[in-house]
Amino acid sequence: MSEEDAPAPVTILLVEDDEVIRMSVTLALERYGYRVLSAGDGLTGLELFREGRHDLLLLDVMLPGLDGIGLCRRIRETSMDPVLMMSARGDALDVVSGLEAGADDYVVKPVDTAVLVARIRSLLRRAVYTPAAPPAADRGRPERSGADGRALLVFGDLTVDTAGLVVSLAGRPVALAPTELRLLLEFAAHPGTVLDRQTLLRNVWDYGWDGDSRVVDLCVQRLRRKIGADRVETVRGFGYKLRR
Incomplete structure (x- = not known):
């Protein structure tokens, strides 16, 4: 397969205000073959979201300017792209607010790379879901x-x-x-x-x-x-x- 025929890498938009976490998560995801675009605040993240197509969005809850909850709501106004929220402590209010805003799932920081990648893969599988054909004998559904x-x-x-x-x-x-x-x-x-x-x-x-x-x-x-x-x-x- 030539480079021109190779599938485009999965693009993840990461919005995280802590520079150390942002860089470490970016490097970890790039090692798994993902293409990562990043922003350090919610408004910049919203601009990047509007400028291009992304396969998945990874949003921190606590962001300057426009927080992750507000950013998720703005994204859901126009897009059904998978959204994974990051919460610093797994705080119940953060989790509930993020899911109510339209997020698909969440992870707790500090993020274990293996857990993060597993959640990302799961979300991406849901986004390209192909249902199996129902058994011919299944007559229980209307x-x-x-x-x-x-x-x-x-x-x-x-x-x-x-x-x-x-x-x-x-x-x-x-x-x-x-x-x-x-x-x-x-x-x-x-x-x-x-x-x-x-x-x-x-x-x-x-x-x-x-x-x-x-x-x-x-x-x-x-x-x-x-x-x-x-x-x-x-x-x-x-x-x-x-x-x-």
Whole structure:
């Protein structure tokens, strides 16, 4: 393969005000083959975001000028690119605020390189998700065919095109971040079935361990705001299920 045919490296926009951390994270990610663009404050990070295409954004919570929470909200106004937040202490308020603002996941500083790269890889896999074809014998889901013959999952006025990765509500498209889409697809694959948080962490967030369930709860809340609060039911003490 020639250099011209080689795939472009994954580009990460890193916004971190601590110069030492910014440089060390940049060098660590570059060793794994990532291309890193960096900024030391939120407003500069927003300018870089608007100037080019990025595969993933890595944002510190505490930033001068425009903090990471505000920056994430501004990004979500126009983009569903994967967003990974960094919190200094894993403070509950920081974590919740970041996830509510639209972040897909978070890591705690000081960041272990292996953990950071694993989270980045997981987020990138979610962003290029390709669903497997459902088994021919699976008749447990409400299906109908679209105009092009593709199978659609239908839940009232909510329609999920699992092949085209398109979600519509009352005929209008719904913009979902990668993690929100994966979460909905997981629910849609098992309508009426209660899925516990550990299962969702493994299947949606791709965690090889039982991580912080707050990421599940906050993402469910965001999904409810977009597809309807009564679509995803909470089964106290067990988890969540999509209403048939």
